Amino acid sequence: MLLTITCTRPEDAAWPATDLGFLLHKNPGRVQAFEQSYGTAHVLYPEATERRCTAALVLEVDPIRLVRGRARSTPDFSLGQYVNDRPYAASSLLSVALGAVFRTALRGRCEHRPELARTAVPLRLELPSVPCKGGAEIARRIFTPLGWTVTATPLPLDPAFPAWGDSHYLRLELTGTVRLADALSHLYVLLPxxxxxxxxxxxxxxxxxxxxAGAGWLGDHPDRAWITRRYLARRQSLVRTALARLADIDEVDPERLDAVEEVDAVVEGEDEAAPGIPAPSEPAPSLAVARRTAVLDALHAAGARRVLDLGCGEGALLRELLADTSFxxxxxxxxxxRALNIAARRLRLDRLPERVAQRMTLLQGSLTYTDARLAGYDAAVLMEVIEHVDPPRLGALERAVFASAAPATILVTTPNAEINVRFEDLAPGDFRHHDHRxxxxxxxxxxxARAVAIRNGYAVRFVAIGVPDPEFGSATQMAVFTRTAADERSAETDHVGADNTEGDDR
Structure with missing residues (x-):
């Protein structure tokens, strides 16, 4: 199993091509070996001049170790244990070796040449044998959006028998001006x-x-759902989690990603390797961004400075609240x-200046139990939360949030079920997310919302979020609850209970 990385120095560059050794943290003057779980990875430099430098990663797979690592369900004697392409074709074995041997380079770090590590350089990556059942077109479709010029040559089943045709293996050559860390991350994800x-x-x-590994490029890839599903071995729960996190990081519409298993299903008779979704002609508007923007606008309009994000998850809204010094x-x-730990990592709370970090507190707690720590705040946000609560428990959530915590303003967003018919890949009665109750x-x-407002002394108005459909409204609906003064509660209650069309901007 072989990968070569060639760097050619541009004519106007002051650095030699042998600086590739600094970027990879491997000396061009040495041959190095690294033990892996299924064999040994070797790094060597077939060519190292000031004009051009080539690093080769050679992975020798030990067939005995490979057999020992077989699944328990494999029969004691199975021909596939001994006759397979694993020692020769680029696969997850090479991906893991690449991540282990070039770990620091993959993260984009280089103490000796920090500027060069951040610079796109002319590279050529060559892989003699890559399994790809979808053929050369799939390889081009996956790598071209990342800035590569792709040369994918099908390998014959047997050169001695041309009539047998081509195999599903390719000789793959990628050329482009790309940061080395990005090039390695592309291979790390896309080879398996x-x-x-x-x-x-x-x-x-x-x-x-x-x-x-996909930070900075996977969220924008036109076939991100197919890539995610294949990388995670089609494990539906993991795919949904990954796409939801990509939606927050890369501002992709999570409602469209929730149904990835249905959208990306393979049609019977279609080549399984082919991506199931054609690339859109233009990116869809991001409902996730529109939702957070509407929430922030409502908080500013209410003059809120001390804010609760109830059901904060992994911190998508917290990040924007922290960036706004008015909160x-x-x-x-x-x-x-686990979600709070991820939120803390993503917010980098341990690295923020103390005066900034002091503005943020993360608490573990259930929204169906009263909590004295949540009292006295200006506003509370329940963004896409209530639909995850079992309907019999909504009364408990109401008591904990509206009666006990009782902030001056409460924002509640939730999906509008009517527009689900516009999602072609949602069957009738299906929800947008597997955890929706x-x-x-x-x-x-x-x-x-009006009943809750009546019982707890709030006025309420409604805001539509997202591009409106003329028949079914927008994809997300938001209720803005404003606590009324004690001496005005009765009048406001009558108004809310009768009809609250004024101010409804749906």
């Missing part, structure tokens, strides 16, 4: 994707690996400790 298989069990931590005290609350129509949401 093209192969369509991994040599190890895909666990939940693979989502973190994908998000890290002086921000509290994120979630029942999931319900999805309401506009009338159902408004009836619930």
């Amino acid at each position: 994707v093209l192969d369509g298989a991994k040599h190890y069990w895909v666990a939940a931590d693979e989502v973190d690996k994908l998000i890290r 002086t005290d921000i509290v994120g609350v979630d029942v999931s400790v 319900f999805e309401w129509t506009r009338t159902q949401f408004e009836d619930w």
